[in-house]
Amino acid sequence: MEESADHWEYDGSFLGFMTIVDRSFREKKFPTLILSPETAVENLFLAEWIETDVLRGKKIYRRLRQRLRSENFQFIQNGFYATLEGKERYLLEAIEIALQTKDLLENHLGHPAILALAKSIRTLLGENHALTGFVRFEYVGDVLFSKIHPKHYVMPYLCPHFAERYPQEKIMIYDETHELLGIIDQGDIHLMENTSCPEFSDSGDEQDIRQQWKTFLRAVTIDERANYRAQRNHLPLRFRGDMTEFKA
Structure with a gap:
């Protein structure tokens, strides 16, 4: 995948992110920045709006479930719901690694994107566990x-x-x-x-x-x-x- 100078913006939904995944891998490029409603207000540059394609998003969702190991698909899904600045960009890199290696993503903690996502996922699941009791x-x-x-x-x-x-x-x-x-x-x-x-x-x-x-x-x-x-x-x-x- 090639790096691009593009800035993309989407609606922050999971199917919206699946639409981002579809375009990124079809065009074989990773945008420099992916903005959601929470982060768009902080951006000083114009970004291209990526409209959520529900049908295409569901298709990509099913395809990832078929092609990725179940543990890696769960890692991607958990990473999307975690609170982490720039998580969409990290998730694109995680998906690429998962497709190329077929290995557990947690075996690639030496990669900055995987490490950042893993840390955020731990805090997400830890908070959820605490809330089940509180x-x-x-x-x-x-x-x-x-x-x-x-x-x-x-x-x-x-x-x-x-x-x-x-x-x-x-x-x-x-x-x-x-x-x-x-x-x-x-x-x-x-x-x-x-x-x-x-x-x-x-x-x-x-x-x-x-x-x-x-x-x-x-x-x-x-x-x-x-x-x-x-x-x-x-x-x-x-x-x-x-x-x-x-x-x-």
Whole structure:
């Protein structure tokens, strides 16, 4: 593949990125810069807009699944959802390596693109694992609702976890960082992008339960044995703002 001085911009979707992959490999060139809605505002140069071709994107998706090792395809997919500046350019290089070598991408950590993606994927999956334990739900009518502020795009991983854990429930999880609403209805998952957080008022029952829980904690806590450093290690401060037991 040849390096080009091109700057491309796309809509930030996964099928949009598959459209980028299709054009890049058809033209046998890697653009210098690939911009998404999050990064385009920082760019001072004009970029060519690459319109998402849904049919072509799905075709490339299927072709990559067929040609890549399952571990490498998962690596590419995880890398796309991780938060990493310039990830699209790194992912193009990762796809080229995976197609040429047929080897595990994680065996190529000496390559800067693979190393950067691997580090970001670890933090993505680590954050998702933490959230499976730290997400708190409140009943709003017959719906379990939670609001979170993740650093990474974890909803495609988090929603299946709770869909399996609560197969008979109606669940809504709002990712305020990425303006993404996950709706789970008895195991069926739908993600709505670029949406605002639903407005709910606290029910009296939830307020009573929250107050009873705090009363219980105060009763069993021995202040002299409190170890706040250990508490922060097990429950980082950044998760507490979304946890019902820390709300007033």
